[in-house]
Amino acid sequence: MQAEYHNTKAPHLIIIGGGFAGLELAKKLKGKAIKVTLLDKNNYHTFQPLLYQVASGGLGSDAIAYPLRKTISTLPNVAFRMAEVLKIIPEQNKVLTSIGEYTYDYLCIASGSTTNFFGNTELEKNCMTLKSIPEALDIRSCILQEFEKALSQSETKNVDRILNFIVVGGGPTGVETAGALAEMKSTVLPADYTELDSKKMHVHLVEASPKLLASMSEESSEAANKFLNKLGVKVWLNTSVQTYNGTEMKLSTGDVLQTETVIWAAGVKGKNIDGIPNEKMGRSNRYKVNAYNQVEGFENIFAMGDVALLSGDKNYPNGHPMVAPVAIQQARLIAKNLFSLISKQPLIPFAYVDKGSMATVGRHKAVLESGKIKTQGYIAWLGWMFLHLMLLVGYRNRLVVFTNWMWNYFTYQRAIRIITRPFIKASSN
Ligand SMILES: Cc1cc2nc3c(=O)[nH]c(=O)nc-3n(C[C@H](O)[C@H](O)[C@H](O)COP(=O)(O)OP(=O)(O)OC[C@H]3O[C@@H](n4cnc5c(N)ncnc54)[C@H](O)[C@@H]3O)c2cc1C
Known part of the structure; x- marks a missing residue:
């Protein structure tokens, strides 16, 4: 029973996407003075790094998918709705989804990326x-x-x-x-x-x-x-x-x-959602965000993970790599910055800690x-x-x-x- 979610008068955060970034942010906000609605078009989290093993018959799909409700049911101030977000209306603080509309005080877009065929x-x-x-x-x-x-x-x-x-x-x-x-x-x-x-x-x-x-x-x-x-x-x-x-x-x-x-x-490109003006989109269809992951021009809208293009980091002039650690680290920082924003305290800029990379051939x-x-x-x-x-x-x-x-x-x-x-x-x- 998610009593706190329904009873609280705390500000309402909507997270779009239960991938690496969205799920991490929801988990980090557990029990905090904020009401969170996580929206995802699927009812599961996908562990994308092992998709190729499902494709080649090494693993079954249920081995790399995890029911979002299983995690969310342990977070009293968070609710999950299986819904595709169709449009964001920033001037009304509203999102239109396949199951109806939701209003928010804060929005965090973590819709990931999609395949890029470069127009071919x-x-x-x-x-x-x-x-x-x-x-x-x-x-x-x-x-x-x-x-x-x-x-x-x-x-x-x-x-x-x-x-x-x-x-x-x-x-x-x-x-x-x-x-x-x-x-x-x-x-x-x-x-x-x-x-x-x-x-x-x-x-x-x-x-x-x-x-x-x-x-x-x-x-x-x-x-x-x-x-x-x-x-x-x-x-x-x-x-x-x-x-x-x-x-x-x-x-x-x-x-x-x-x-x-x-x-x-x-190739991949950001999976952006209708409604945010085109000029806020940067390279590879990713939302241009400032050092705190706020979408340019919107104080209460964040974007994180694959769909975010953070400028100003001299080590990553073309944006951070579209990998899980970036998504997770951005989510963790937003979980802190959100409360600084609410209490009008200074925000901490994002600094990516690259712990390395790897690939397996066989x-x-x-x-x-x-x-x-x-x-x-x-x-x-x-x-x-x-x-x-x-x-x-x-x-x-x-x-x-x-x-x-x-x-x-x-x-x-x-x-x-x-x-x-x-x-x-x-x-x-
Ligand atoms: C095949 C493959 C292998 C990879 N291997 C690695 C690896 O080895 N190491 C590594 O670090 N990274 C790897 N990555 C990249 C990594 O998976 C991504 O960087 C990471 O998933 C980004 O997290 P995210 O939260 O931004 O997006 P995602 O994890 O993609 O999550 C996005 C979520 O948003 C939901 N969504 C999208 N649009 C909507 C909508 N309109 N309404 C509602 N929900 C929506 C999706 O259903 C999804 O659950 C790999 C990616 C792929 C595809």
């Missing part, structure tokens, strides 16, 4: 994306369906095209996805599809810049490239995708690849950097697993993920090789 509608129509659980399940179905389809082909050229998988974007998501696909080639194909020649499956990773994992050191980038090569992934650096029509991809090198499956991990193959520490291979892989387990929300999820990882490790298998909801490609419509 052909790519948007034909490529798969990996930003949500439904999208990860689509990719899993699509890969398994392609394996099934390859079995019924009489012409070699069709089999080659069907078993050609392309990942675009050499950031952590692209690297991890390409590595996972390559592991499927050596585990799932020989085990389940004994009639198929697994050598016919090829994985390509296409990256426009000269290096993989652009935000990491040269050493880590080269190690990731070496690991991918070892797994048989063909890495294309300095190469951009020109066109892809659903079966044929043209690259800037002049090469043409035949493929039916392209996973686009080459079994015993990862890269990890933290301060002066740079490590690659087995130790980095253990570190990556440990940190991801600790960051997952909920003990059950940690246990499920750990058990799945152990199963996959000792059996050399991917546990979830099922097509629960068939995927229909846009190009086949």
Whole structure:
């Protein structure tokens, strides 16, 4: 029973989005003199860093999703409503949602990001994306369906095209996805599809810049490239995708690849909501915010996480990286600054503490950097697993993920090789 939420006359804060930033802010405000409504279009929190494992059959979706109500029910001054926010009306302190309108004293936008195709509608129509659980399940179905389809082909050229998988974007998501696909080639194909020649499956990773994992050191980038090569992934650096029509991809090198499956991990942009004037939007569709995460021109509206573009930090002239630690640290500071704002005290400016970055390519193959520490291979892989387990929300999820990882490790298998909801490609419509 959330007595305090309904009884309190405290100021009302609406948080849009129960991702890393929104959920952290709600938790930090537990029991404080503020009434909080958390709105999210889903009733669960998604642990996006492990989406690629759902897409490649290593984990089930419930292992990386956590019911928002489970957390919110422990916060007496916070209520959750499953609702999509359709519009913000700042001049009336109001948001319009799929279940009605809500008024606020303070608003915090934490709606995250979405895939960026940089205006290329052909790519948007034909490529798969990996930003949500439904999208990860689509990719899993699509890969398994392609394996099934390859079995019924009489012409070699069709089999080659069907078993050609392309990942675009050499950031952590692209690297991890390409590595996972390559592991499927050596585990799932020989085990389940004994009639198929697994050598016919090829994985390509296409990256426009000269290096993989652009935000990491040269050493880590080269190690990731070496690991991918070892797994048989063909890495294309300095190469951009020109066109892809659903079966044929043209690259800037002049090469043409035949493929039916392209996973686009080459860009993200802020998932902004209608209502805040366009001039408040900065690079990559993110809300321009000041050093305290207040949206330019609005004292009572904050934006945080992927959707916020904080200017003025000389270390991040183009905004902070769209990663979970930035979202969490901004939420923690807003939880403090909100009360300073209410009591008209000075606010503390945001300063990002970068604790490092990492990416995994496959079994015993990862890269990890933290301060002066740079490590690659087995130790980095253990570190990556440990940190991801600790960051997952909920003990059950940690246990499920750990058990799945152990199963996959000792059996050399991917546990979830099922097509629960068939995927229909846009190009086949
Ligand atoms: C595949 C993948 C791998 C990643 N790997 C890593 C990694 O290894 N390490 C790392 O640090 N970061 C990683 N990231 C980035 C990290 O997940 C994001 O930086 C982080 O999720 C940002 O948190 P956020 O709270 O801003 O947004 P999110 O966590 O995306 O949360 C946004 C929330 O807002 C909700 N929402 C959106 N629009 C509306 C609306 N209109 N109405 C209601 N609700 C809405 C969404 O449902 C969602 O719950 C990865 C991202 C992806 C996609």
